Amino acid sequence: MAKELVFGHQNPDTDAIVAAISYAYLQKQLGPDVEAVALGDPNEETAYVLKHFETEAPRVIKTAANEVKQVMLVDHNEPQQSVSDIADVEVSHVVDHHRINNFNTANPLFYRAEPVGCTSTILWEMYDEHEIAIPTKIAGLMLSAIISDTLLLKSPTTTEKDRQAVVALAKIAGVDYQSYGLDMLKAGTNLDSKTEAE
Amino acid sequence: MAKELVFGHQNPDTDAIVAAISYAYLQKQLGPDVEAVALGDPNEETAYVLKHFETEAPRVIKTAANEVKQVMLVDHNEPQQSVSDIADVEVSHVVDHHRINNFNTANPLFYRAEPVGCTSTILWEMYDEHEIAIPTKIAGLMLSAIISDTLLLKSPTTTEKDRQAVVALAKIAGVDYQSYGLDMLKAGTNLDSKTEAE
Ligand SMILES: [Mn+2]
Ligand SMILES: [Mn+2]
Ligand SMILES: [Mn+2]
Ligand SMILES: [Mn+2]
Numbered sequence: 001m002a003k004e005l006v007f008g009h010q011n012p013d014t015d016a017i018v019a020a021i022s023y024a025y026l027q028k029q030l031g032p033d034v035e036a037v038a039l040g041d042p043n044e045e046t047a048y049v050l051k052h053f054e055t056e057a058p059r060v061i062k063t064a065a066n067e068v069k070q071v072m073l074v075d076h077n078e079p080q081q082s083v084s085d086i087a088d089v090e091v092s093h094v095v096d097h098h099r100i101n102n103f104n105t106a107n108p109l110f111y112r113a114e115p116v117g118c119t120s121t122i123l124w125e126m127y128d129e130h131e132i133a134i135p136t137k138i139a140g141l142m143l144s145a146i147i148s149d150t151l152l153l154k155s156p157t158t159t160e161k162d163r164q165a166v167v168a169l170a171k172i173a174g175v176d177y178q179s180y181g182l183d184m185l186k187a188g189t190n191l192d193s194k195t196e197a198e
Numbered sequence: 199m200a201k202e203l204v205f206g207h208q209n210p211d212t213d214a215i216v217a218a219i220s221y222a223y224l225q226k227q228l229g230p231d232v233e234a235v236a237l238g239d240p241n242e243e244t245a246y247v248l249k250h251f252e253t254e255a256p257r258v259i260k261t262a263a264n265e266v267k268q269v270m271l272v273d274h275n276e277p278q279q280s281v282s283d284i285a286d287v288e289v290s291h292v293v294d295h296h297r298i299n300n301f302n303t304a305n306p307l308f309y310r311a312e313p314v315g316c317t318s319t320i321l322w323e324m325y326d327e328h329e330i331a332i333p334t335k336i337a338g339l340m341l342s343a344i345i346s347d348t349l350l351l352k353s354p355t356t357t358e359k360d361r362q363a364v365v366a367l368a369k370i371a372g373v374d375y376q377s378y379g380l381d382m383l384k385a386g387t388n389l390d391s392k393t394e395a396e
Contacts, residue, residue: 099303108297108313115306129327 003033004092005061005068007083008119009076010039014046014148018141019074019119020058022134023095026123027072029132034072037061039083045148045188052184053140053173064089075119077103095122117162118149124165139172147181148188201231202290203259203266205281206317207274208237212244212346216339217272217317218256220332221293224321225270227330232270235259237281243346243386250382251338251371262287273317275301293320315360316347322363338371345379346386 006024008016017038024036038058042050050057064071065088072093078101079086093110094103097119114122120142127134134142146166150158153166170177204222206214215236222234236256240248248255262269263286270291276299277284291308292301295317312320318340325332332340344364348356351364368375 097306099306100298100309101302103301104299105297108295109311110313111298111309111311113307113309115308 001032002070003035003068004070004072005037005064006034006072006074006093007037007039007058007061007064008074009081012038012040012046013043013075014049015119015145016075017042017046017058018049018145019095019123021055022120022123022127022138022142023072023074023093025135025138026127026130026132027093030130035059043188045184048184048187049141049144049148052180053137053144055137055141074123077101077113079103095119095126097122114161116159117153117155117157118146118165120145120149121159121162121165124169125161134169134172136173139169140175143169143173143175143177143180144184147177147184152178152181152185199230200268201233201266202268202270203235203262204232204270204272204291205235205237205256205259205262206272207279210236210238210244211241211273212247213317213343214273215240215244215256216247216343217293217321219253220318220321220325220336220340221270221272221291223333223336224325224328224330225291228328233257241386243382246382246385247339247342247346250378251335251342253335253339272321275299275311277301293317293324295320312359314357315351315353315355316344316363318343318347319357319360319363322367323359332367332370334371337367338373341367341371341373341375341378342382345375345382350376350379350383 006020008020020036024034027034036058038060042057063085064083065085070090070092073091074095077094077096091109095112097114097116124142146162150162153163166177204218206218218234222232225232234256236258240255261283262281263283268288268290271289272293275292275294289307293310295312295314322340344360348360351361364375
C-alpha cells in the first residue's frame with residue numbers, strides 16, 4: 001500500500017493536530033503506511049499540550065500531491081479548509097464532527113462522522129471498536145483535544161460520549177482532567193507571550 | 199425523540215430495502231423511534247428475498263416532510279436519488295457504500311461510509327460494534343443484500359469484509375449461501391413473469 005498523509009484543517013487547533021497524530025497511530029496498527037502532518041504550526045495551547053505529553057509537532061506541509069496520491073482528513077471535510085492542492089489528491093478516509101459541505105468524491109471512501117464535540121471522541125470510540133490500546137501519551141493528547149473543543153465539557157456541543165471519552169482517556173493518561181484542563185486552557189490564552197500590538 | 203423515517207434510494211434494489219429494515223431494527227435497539235420505509239415497490243429479486251425470510255415489504259412513501267422532520271438514509275446519499283422532498287427534511291444519519299456527491303448538510307450528523315460491496319456489510323459490522331444480536335430473519339435479508347450487490351461475491355467491488363459478513367450472516371440465517379444465492383439471483387431474472395413487450 002502506498003504511503004498516505006493524515007492531516008487536520010488549516011490554522012490548526014488542538015483537535016486538528018492531535019486527531020492527525022492519533023488517527024495515524026491507529027491506522028499504522030491496522031496496516032496502512034501513513035504519516036501525521038499539519039497545515040500549520042501549533043498554536044500556544046497545542047504547543048503546551050505537545051510539550052506536556054512529550055510529543056513532537058507534526059511536520060508542516062504546504063501541498064500534498066508532490067508526496068502522495070491519497071490522503072486522510074481529520075477534523076474537517078470542506079476543501080476550502082484543507083490543503084491547497086486537495087483537488088489533486090484522492091481523499092481515502094475522513095474522520096470528522098462537522099457538517100458536510102462541498103465535499104464530493106469520485107470514488108467510494110471511508111467516512112466517519114458523528115455529531116459529537118470533538119474528532120478525538122470519535123477516534124477514542126474507533127480504538128475501542130478495533131480493540132487497539134491507546135498509548136499513554138496519545139491518550140493525553142486526545143484528552144486535551146476534547147477539553148479544547150468542548151471548553152472542559154461546557155460548550156453546547158458537548159455530548160454524553162465526550163464526557164465518557166474524557167473520563168476514560170484521563171484514566172489512561174494518568175491526569176486529573178479538571179486541573180490539567182484549566183492549566184491547558186489558560187496556556188492557550190497566555191497574555192505574556194502576546195506582543196504589544198495584540 | 200421525534201420519530202424518523204429510514205429509507206434507501208429510488209428504484210430500490212435489495213440492499214436499499216433490506217438496509218432500511220436492518221438499520222431501523224438496530225436503531226430501535228439503541229433508542230430512536232424509527233420506521234423503515236421505501237421509495238418504491240420491491241423488484242422481483244427483493245420480493246423473493248422478503249418472501250423467503252417471511253418479512254413484509256416496507257410501506258412506500260412519496261414524500262417525507264409531511265410525516266417527520268428528520269430522516270436516515272441508507273445505500274445512497276445523493277439528493278437526486280432520494281425522496282422527492284429531501285430538501286425539506288434534515289438528514290440525521292447516513293450509512294452507505296457509494297461515493298459522496300452533492301450531499302451537503304446545515305448541521306453535523308452521523309455519517310458512516312466504507313468502500314465495501316454492500317451497505318449491509320457495514321451494518322453487519324455496526325451490529326457487532328454495538329453488541330446487538332442480529333435476528334435470524336434480518337440476517338437472511340442482510341445476507342441476500344450482499345449476495346445481490348456483489349453477485350455472490352464475484353463483482354469487482356467485493357472486499358474481504360463482504361466475504362466475512364456473508365459467512366457470518368449465512369450461519370445466523372441457517373442457509374447454504376451458495377445454493378440460496380443462485381436461487382435468489384435466478385428469481386431476480388425470472389423471464390416467466392415478464393410481459394411480451396419486455
Ligand atoms: Mn478544529
Ligand atoms: Mn474538532
Ligand atoms: Mn443500491
Ligand atoms: Mn448497495
